[in-house]
Amino acid sequence: MTGMDLFANLPGLLLAVPLIFAFATPLIGRYLPRARDGWVLLGMVLTTVIGLLIASAVFTGGTVAYTFGVPDPSVTVPPDSGGIPVRIIFNIDAMSAFMVVIAVVTGLCVMLYSLSAASRSSGKDGYYTLFLLLVAGVLGMVCTGDLFNFFVFLEIASLAGAALVAFRVDKGIAIEAGLKYAMLSTIGGLFFLLGVALLFGQYNTLNIAFLAERMGTTGLTTPDAVALVLFVTALAMKCGAVPMHFWAPDAYAMAPAAVTAFLVVSSQASLYALFRICFSLYGQTLNTVLLGWFIIILGLLSMFIGVTMAILQKDVKRLMAYHAVSQTGYMLLGVGVGLAVLSSPLLLSNFGMMAMEGGIFHIMNHAFYKGLLFLTAGVIFYRCGTRNLNDLGGLGHSMKWTMLFFIIGALAIAGIPPFNGFASKLMIYESVFSFNPLLSIIAMVVSILTLASFVKVFHSIFMGPKRPEFADVTEAPLPMLFGMGVLSILVILFGIFPEQVVEVMVAPAASALADQAGYIGSVMGGA
C-alpha cells in the first residue's frame, strides 16, 4: 500500500484503528500485562493523528466522501447502481470534521488521565476495551452518511457507555445508573431504528444525502414527519435535553470521572446527529420555524432547570452533571435559532448563522472545559475517597495544580473572559438577542447562576483551613495532571484566540450544516 493509498483510506482507518486496538486489548492484557497501558495509549494516539489528518484535509480541501468496500473509495455512486449510493459511506464535511477533532482530542486527554485513574482498579482490560469501543462508536456516529450505520454506531457507543457507567459497581448504585442508561439508550435506539425503517420503506435507501434528495422532490409525507419526531426525540433524550435528561445526573455521577468526561462527548455526538437530521436530511422540506422553536424551548428548559437543580446538589459530580445538561441548552438555543430562521436568507445572514456558529463553538468549548471539570472531580475522589461537598474542604493547601485547573474550568463554564466559554456565549447572546431578547436575557441569567454554583464548589472543596482527615492528601499523579493540563491549555488558547478557531473550524462547520445542497452534492455528485 502506497502513502497515497494510506491517506485515501484514512476515514476507514479512523474506525478500524480503535476497533483493532480495543479487541486486541484483552489479549495484550492476558499475555503482556505490562504492555497494556502503552498499547491502549498507542491506539488512542494513532486514532488522534488519523482524526486530525482527516479534519485538516476537510478544512483545507472540502468534504471527504469515503465508500467502504470498493477499490476507489471516492466513488460514492457505482456506475451500475442506477444512481443510488448502495454502499456504506462516510460523508465527512466540516461539521463532521469539527466533531472528530473534539472526540479525538478529548479522547486522548481522557486516556492519559485514565492511565493513573484506573491504575488501582481491577478489570483494566475490560475498561480500556470498552473505552476504545466508545471512542470508535462516537467517531462512527459523527462520520457516517448512512442512517442505519448511524444506528449501529449509536448502539456501540450506548452499550460501551452503559458498561463503563457501571464499571465501578459501588454497592450496586453504579450498576443501577448503568442499567438506566442502557435501558433508555436501547429504547431511544429502537425508536430511532423505527424512524429509519419508515424512511427505508418509502425510499428504499438509507443514505442520508440520497434520502434528502428524494425527500426534496416528493415533499414531506406523513411517515417522513413521524420518522422526524422519532429521530428528534430519541437524539434529544440521548444528548440530555430537559425534560428527558433524568438519566444524565445518574450516569455522569456514577461513572469513573474519565469516562464521564468522554460521555459528555458521546452526548454531543447525539446532539450533532440531531442537527444533522434537521438540517442535512430534512432541511427545507420541513417547517423549520416549528422545529426550531421546539429545539429552542428544549434549550431554555435545559439551561434553566439544569442550573437550578445543580445549585441544590451536594455530590460534586452530580452537580457538574446538571451543569452539563444546562450547557447543552446553550447549544440547542444557538442552533435552534439558526434552524428557526433557516427558510429566511435575510434573517439567516443577519443573525442566524452567528447563532449557529455560537452554538457549534460552544459544543467544542463545553467538551474541553466540562471534560476538565469532570477530571478535577475525579482527582478529588481519587485522593479523598468522597464526592460529598459537605465532607470536603481545605484541599487548596495540598492540591494547588488541581485547584488551578478547576478555577480555569469553572471560569470557562461560567462564561468569564478571557476563557473559551465567554467567546461562544457572547456569540450566542448577541445573535439570539436579535431573534428574541428574552431568550438572550435568560441565557445570561443562567450564566450568573452557573458562576454562583461553581463558587460554592470552589469554596467547599478548596477553601478553608486544612482538614485533619485530609492531612495526608497530596497532589494528583503526573499523568492525571498532564491530561487536565492539556485541556486547560486548550480552554485558555481557545479563549485568547477565538477568531482563529471560528474562522478555521466553526464557521465552515456552521456553513456545512446549513448547506443541505452541498451535503447532497458531496455524495450524489460523486465528489
Added chain:
Amino acid sequence: MNGIETLTTGFGFWNPIFWVAGFVIALIITWIIWRRGEATYNTSPSSTGPFLSGNAEPQPGEIHVPGGNLYWGFTQALERYYAVIKPLHTGNLADYMLWYMGITAIMLILVVMVP
C-alpha cells in the same frame, strides 16, 4: 499579526488580547498602590485575627462552612419552584421512560397533526 484579530459577533466585537492587556495593567496598578501602602502595618495574629466578642477563636477544623449551607437564601426564595421541580427527579426508570414517551407523543401531535 493574526493573533490580535478581533472576534466579531455581527453586533459587537471581542478582543481577548486587549482584555488581557487591560487586566495585566490593572494588576500592575493594584500592585503599585499596594506597594505605596503603610509599610509599618503589623501583620502579627494579634492585629489581624478575628474579634469574636471576646470569645476564643475556634480551631481551624471547627470553622469549615460545608457546601450544603451555601445559597440557603436562594433556595428558600425559590421554594415554590423547587417544590415542583425536585419531585420530578424521582430516580425511577419508569418515570424517565414516561417523560420520553410523553414528549414524543406531544411532538407527534405538533408535527404530524399541525399542517
